[in-house]
């Protein structure tokens with residue numbers, strides 16, 4: 496009778512060892528990263544994007560910002576020319592949607608949650624962008640003109656097209672592979 500639990504457990508052991516073998520193979524997910532800077536060039540933190548299945552895992556860690564709530568987006572052009580960073584273009588929007596998660600016609604692929612910055616000037620967001628690729632497919636994040644992460648002076652209202660009434664651009668970082 497005791498043989499049955501052993502037999503049913505055996506496939507699980509085999510599957511686990513197969514997983515271990517697979518993860519030991521060097522096949523790191525594609526990544527893109529950016530160093531955020533203010534208009535004067537001083538550092539404002541980092542952004543890291545990792546391919547996670549068929550979506551993007553985004554982590555932004557900011558420093559040196561005014562306490563309060565700040566919009567954070569991925570913008571469509573990988574250029575951060577000061578002082579206003581308009582060179583980064585509008586929001587990354589390969590599916591031609593309107594702005595904002597609360598907009599019935601939204602949202603942009605580059606729309607992300609607001610970031611709360613504390614009294615020490617630091618803040619962070621972690622977010623998953625669904626159905627997006629760093630370097631593959633018809634509309635990759637890192638297309639010919641690249642992409643940038645932009646932090647705004649104010650909060651995003653998650654509704655107003657095209658940019659959520661988020662005010663000026665206070666930090667910007669060009670995303671680059673790796």
Ligand SMILES: [Cu+2]
Pocket residue numbers: 566567568569570586645646647658661
């Ligand atoms: Cu923006």
